[in-house]
Amino acid sequence: MDRKKLFKKIEGSVKSLDGLPESMEKAGFDGKDIKLVGYIISGSRSELYEAVSADDAAVSESAASRISEELSLDRNVVKSLVRDMREAVRGPEKTHEAKPDRSAVQVKNAGNNSFVGGSGFVFKPMPTVRSAYYLAKYVGDEAEVRIPEKILIGRMEGTVTAIGENAFRRTPEESVVLPETVTSIGTAAFEGCANLKAVNVPAGTEFIGAGAFRDCPKLESIKLGKGCARYISDPRGIIYSADGRSLLHAPGAITGGVEIPPETEKIADSAFWGCTRIETVSIPEGVKSIGTSAFAKCSGLRSITLPASLESLGDYAFGECDSLESISAAPGSGRFSSSGGALYSGDGKTLIRVPGGVSGSFSVPEGVETIEKAAFSDCGSLKSVAMGSVTEIGDDAFHGCTSLESAELGPKIVSVGKYAFMGCSSLRSIFLPDSTEKIGTWAFGECHSLAEASIPGTLETNMTSFPETARIVRRRGHGPRARRMRHPGQH
16 A cells, blocks of 8 residues: 555654554554654654654755764655655645745845845854854744855855854744854854754854753754764753763753763753753762853752762852752762752851742851852742841842742841842831941842831942832931931932
8 A cells, every 4th residue: 555645544643753653553554664663763753753744845854864864774765754754744745836045045235234134034244254144133933944054145145154142032933954054053042932842053063152042941952963073962962062071051841850971070051941841950970060040940850969079050050940949069068068958158158049949937047157149039939037147148149039028137247239139029128237338239129018128327328229119217326216217219
């Protein structure tokens, strides 16, 4: 029986690929075809899904080519199989329409050294390379985006060699095909692409900026071109430096547990940002640094243990991890210590981070002198905190603690950082002790329920330190005597 007709009989399995080999066997397929499909699904499932389901035939052909390369299969055999599967679920390919040459697009000068053309592309010239251009911005709305290798400016020709910073930020595409001419992908190039499922990284890529694929929740894998010299990837699509020492980018749709390889020494900035479906991460001994926002918004993560080898931990490394219940330092760590699920400096004098899942009351242990930057940020269930021996509260320390009703500052407080309590919308009153010498801008900004703040009479504040609606009580000298002054915004 014709293979196309057989595929049509099991159309549902072809669309999803779920149980496809078994369905093929029941439908009476040739054993070679069943074995071939099973082999492809086991090794390149995402590429096969893309090849069968893509609206654009060129995207389908590209995926089929990747399958043949990755699995060392005959390209014509793979293309023939894909063609029959596509026809079963999509009908015959339209051949009467001439397909445009996607390797080059005509553009026009839009001023400000910008050139627009194609389906929403904005290009700009590379500052140091003649006849080379980078994609500065994508403003289209296509599901599948194929970036050209060249642009045509009248009779002149330029080569597309880079994707600029934020070029696709928060755009709607589902897949992006980069030309082999691209050697650089800028910082946050694809940040916030909520629908992005697949992207290829050409073999000649020499630079991928921090957070290039940050906050892409549907991104299943990041595919590297065969023979890429600068980067390597594992079977789950996580990208590493070529020597394996730096973990750089994890696809946002990665699930379950992640076991980081033993040769890893660095987890880069934003590496796991927004990987909401990971539940556990095993960080091996040997990792020396974890970058800024490395695990931010990993809302499924419940606990983390930091190795004794760790030397530095970036700001917001575990920011907005709502389910995180404990952060532990491994025995033998000189830089870090842990107690009650919270992370401290090795000498216990600095509170570095409280897990985002903390709830109810929290008492900072005696002997802690500094609350580190963003230490409690976005702890949405925290209701009260006491800081008996603390002298310094860092920037953003309690930023976004929306349930915080009571903050008891001890008698040794000297400074309160910028945005320290910003967005603590349940906080009703605050008492800054006489020891307070400095308060940062917007320290209590957007604290909409803050009715009264009692502060030393000599403390210098500015218009943004407190909400305009708050009553400011400036105390004269020490003790119970006080005089009340209106906030500059009160009438």
